[in-house]
């Protein structure tokens with residue numbers, strides 16, 4: 001199966017992100033650490049059918065954000081992101 005079949009847009013991460021950030025995150029701008037493109041989080045590609053949720057750049061497929069839940073803790077990694085504008 002093509003990975004794209006499992007892809008949805010970044011709006012799918014809104015619920016989980018609302019637990020961490022007080023603002024509406026799908027409108028936040030994210031700068032890709034790979035290609036430098038800036039897009040609204042909701043426009044990037046999300047993969048939610050995995051042990052964690054992954055957001056990838058819609059231009060170069062760089063992993064921008066990973067969220068994993070273990071018990072009552074939510075871990076958020078922004079390693080692939082240059083910056084996020086809230």
Ligand SMILES: [Zn+2]
Pocket residue numbers: 032033034035036037057058059060061062
């Ligand atoms: Zn990119």
